[in-house]
Amino acid sequence: MIELLLIISFLFLIYxxxxxxxxxxxxxxxxxxxxxxxxxxxxxxxxxxxxxxxPVPQCIQPQTILKTQRFTKILSDYxxxxxxxxxxxxxxxxxxxxxxxxQVFGEHxxxxxxxxxxxSKYVSSxxxxxxxxxxxxxxxNAIYTLIAPIEGTYTCxxxxxxxxxxxxxxxxxxxxxxxxxxxxxxxxxxxxxxxxLIIPPHWYYIMKxxxxxxxYSVLEYHEPISVLMNYLDKK
Numbered sequence: 001m002i003e004l005l006l007i008i009s010f011l012f013l014i015y016x017x018x019x020x021x022x023x024x025x026x027x028x029x030x031x032x033x034x035x036x037x038x039x040x041x042x043x044x045x046x047x048x049x050x051x052x053x054x055p056v057p058q059c060i061q062p063q064t065i066l067k068t069q070r071f072t073k074i075l076s077d078y079x080x081x082x083x084x085x086x087x088x089x090x091x092x093x094x095x096x097x098x099x100x101x102x103q104v105f106g107e108h109x110x111x112x113x114x115x116x117x118x119x120s121k122y123v124s125s126x127x128x129x130x131x132x133x134x135x136x137x138x139x140x141n142a143i144y145t146l147i148a149p150i151e152g153t154y155t156c157x158x159x160x161x162x163x164x165x166x167x168x169x170x171x172x173x174x175x176x177x178x179x180x181x182x183x184x185x186x187x188x189x190x191x192x193x194x195x196x197l198i199i200p201p202h203w204y205y206i207m208k209x210x211x212x213x214x215x216y217s218v219l220e221y222h223e224p225i226s227v228l229m230n231y232l233d234k235k
């Protein structure tokens with residue numbers, strides 16, 4: 001029994017070690033959506049990936065949402081560009097992802113692309129959200145974080161983990177990082193509705209909409225270690 005516990009502990013430490021691995025280089029891989037079956041090979045590089053030519057899922061396209069009666073009261077003014085006021089909470093973002101069917105889409109389409117080992121399909125999960133407007137700085141604790149604009153163009157500013165000690169919560173723009181004693185390096189990526197960005201763990205990103213009334217989707221791929229890290233971050 002002790003030997004089995006030692007083996008499990010050893011395997012878990014290896015698992016944590018690979019989760020913690022990150023790169024300090026600002027390199028980006030790129031792939032066309034028609035070659036999506038080659039994505040798994042790129043994921044092992046532990047650097048951001050851009051997928052070009054990706055269609056927006058039908059379930060979260062503005063015209064589809066507007067046809068759904070239960071969203072009329074809370075989303076129609078935003079989608080019709082009449083009023084930018086909208087709830088800003090993780091609960092609301094998760095609710096919209098669940099009710100539109102985007103959560104199910106993520107589980108059925110994207111889940112298998114991200115498996116990291118033979119047991120992944122048994123211990124992994126997907127967490128979906130639909131985010132509106134711009135977002136302050138976010139740390140990626142998920143094994144992989146997939147971001148895709150639905151409406152409008154975004155500038156996504158990426159900062160890698162080597163600058164984490166200079167990053168404070170609720171930073172609204174990349175310019176705020178440049179007032180520290182250390183010049184923080186970053187890279188800007190322009191994201192449109194035909195573009196997907198996949199970010200590995202331990203990176204930071206800021207989403208800035210070019211115009212009001214933009215919104216985007218997020219899919220997080222989690223395994224036990226990332227679930228634990230997210231839990232500890234909330235403590």
